[in-house]
Amino acid sequence: MKYMLSFTVNGAPADVAVGPTETLLDVLRDRLGFTGAKRGCETGDCGACTVLVDGRSVRSCITLALTVQGKAVTTVEGLARDGKPHPLQQAFHDHGASQCGFCTPGMIVSLAELLEKNPEPCRDDARAAIAGNLCRCTGYVKIIDAAMAAARSPHKKGGPA
Amino acid sequence: MASSRILPEFELLLPQNIKEAVSALGKLKSKASVMAGGTDVVISCTKGFGSPNVISLAEIPGLDYVVYDSKKGLRIGAMATLQQVADNADVKKRYPALQRACAINGTPQTRNMGTVVGNIMRASPSGDCICAVLAIGGKIVLQGPKGKREVNIDDFYLKYRETACKADELAIEIKLPAISAKNAFARMTRTTLDLSKVNVACSLVMSGKTVKEARVAVGAVAPTTIRLKKVEAILKGSQITDEVLQKVVATVPTEIKPIDDVRSTAEYRRDVAGVMVKRIILEALGK
Ligand SMILES: Cc1cc2nc3c(=O)[nH]c(=O)nc-3n(C[C@H](O)[C@H](O)[C@H](O)COP(=O)(O)OP(=O)(O)OC[C@H]3O[C@@H](n4cnc5c(N)ncnc54)[C@H](O)[C@@H]3O)c2cc1C
Ligand code: FES
Ligand code: FES
Numbered sequence: 484m485k486y487m488l489s490f491t492v493n494g495a496p497a498d499v500a501v502g503p504t505e506t507l508l509d510v511l512r513d514r515l516g517f518t519g520a521k522r523g524c525e526t527g528d529c530g531a532c533t534v535l536v537d538g539r540s541v542r543s544c545i546t547l548a549l550t551v552q553g554k555a556v557t558t559v560e561g562l563a564r565d566g567k568p569h570p571l572q573q574a575f576h577d578h579g580a581s582q583c584g585f586c587t588p589g590m591i592v593s594l595a596e597l598l599e600k601n602p603e604p605c606r607d608d609a610r611a612a613i614a615g616n617l618c619r620c621t622g623y624v625k626i627i628d629a630a631m632a633a634a635r636s637p638h639k640k641g642g643p644a
Numbered sequence: 645m646a647s648s649r650i651l652p653e654f655e656l657l658l659p660q661n662i663k664e665a666v667s668a669l670g671k672l673k674s675k676a677s678v679m680a681g682g683t684d685v686v687i688s689c690t691k692g693f694g695s696p697n698v699i700s701l702a703e704i705p706g707l708d709y710v711v712y713d714s715k716k717g718l719r720i721g722a723m724a725t726l727q728q729v730a731d732n733a734d735v736k737k738r739y740p741a742l743q744r745a746c747a748i749n750g751t752p753q754t755r756n757m758g759t760v761v762g763n764i765m766r767a768s769p770s771g772d773c774i775c776a777v778l779a780i781g782g783k784i785v786l787q788g789p790k791g792k793r794e795v796n797i798d799d800f801y802l803k804y805r806e807t808a809c810k811a812d813e814l815a816i817e818i819k820l821p822a823i824s825a826k827n828a829f830a831r832m833t834r835t836t837l838d839l840s841k842v843n844v845a846c847s848l849v850m851s852g853k854t855v856k857e858a859r860v861a862v863g864a865v866a867p868t869t870i871r872l873k874k875v876e877a878i879l880k881g882s883q884i885t886d887e888v889l890q891k892v893v894a895t896v897p898t899e900i901k902p903i904d905d906v907r908s909t910a911e912y913r914r915d916v917a918g919v920m921v922k923r924i925i926l927e928a929l930g931k
Pocket of ligand 1: 526528534663664677678680681682683684685686699722726748749750751754756757758759761763764766767770771773813814815816837838839840845
């Protein structure tokens, strides 16, 4: 049995018929084509699938799609403003904070939530914000450098919808 | 395009109020799991070892409260998240043990999703909120077809992953007493993401330098989180001297039954639990 899920993704309304067993990650990637959120562990451990639901970061792999009825979902694709990358996206690029890039969308979404809550984080705040995002490539230092650079950016309030 | 995942079968119910939830659960009983934040339930279901029905509390309005009253104490609704409780000013001030258990629980995302009541109901012997609430004391408010009842946390955990909550009941809230007791929580993990290999919490009512009442809880060292009754007896009526603390450290291993598992060994847990209890007593007293 399928049910109609009506919500917004990156500000645009979406209506999808989904089954009770489908996760938000399934719907975003396989139905709506938002492949920014990555399918890593599917057990809530790695953070690759992190998206915002009503401004709070969650694990889309362990969120049943039908529980976000009427809510606003933001994926990494929705962070850019007026054709310009989000300050975090720019800073990841400038600081070499992505290598294979698999963890990057989740990292950026987790850090976007941090900057919304705390516009002047210290390095430890940034570390705590990505405590649930695993990276197998960078060793994290450049990710924290990028987060701090984005926090200093005058455009940081470009943030999530 | 269809999902790339092979999906196990289960049905999802989204009741709009508690009455609907209780009535659905009354019909399905053990064929249904109640879902709050889903950080545990969804993993079981998508891996194919969950219940055939999931009753989500997500669409029931007004269950995400955290309210403190100086006479009645603290009430935490079934949908209040770990992050909400960790950020609450009254919890920070009066229940630092619970605040800590929430603030270190999992990851920022699982704290935004997971609930305190879900942590209590999951009944894992390593559950961090369970340890804090067992030390502070509290009641779980259950609702079933015949109405509401309250179960003291001391009587709630029956055996490994089994609670006094019946198959046709769901938890509405937990209540913590208004206390002046000094309380603290600590846990030991390999990484921040891990579940506790040992967690400890204590709550001490002081009269000057003397302990008037003591509750000490420890998790991941027995089939359920347990209170250390012998340690509590040593503390009660004593001043916290080095001698008393040494006695506590020596007594803890006699009250626990740890096992070897993926997270640690019985031997290590036995050794470290006593030291952790000592440290948590000193922390609670601000030493
Ligand atoms: C990555 C990760 C890290 C984690 N880290 C920790 C950790 O550090 N410490 C820790 O203690 N736990 C941890 N957990 C386990 C879990 O996330 C927490 O215990 C969380 O608090 C569970 O809450 P929930 O609302 O998500 O529960 P759910 O998954 O919704 O439910 C958990 C259990 O409780 C039952 N239940 C929930 N609400 C009710 C209710 N109102 N009435 C009756 N039954 C109910 C469900 O049926 C289920 O059996 C972690 C989990 C993940 C995925
Ligand atoms: S894919 Fe969701 S946490 Fe790893
Ligand atoms: S850049 Fe490869 S996992 Fe982080």
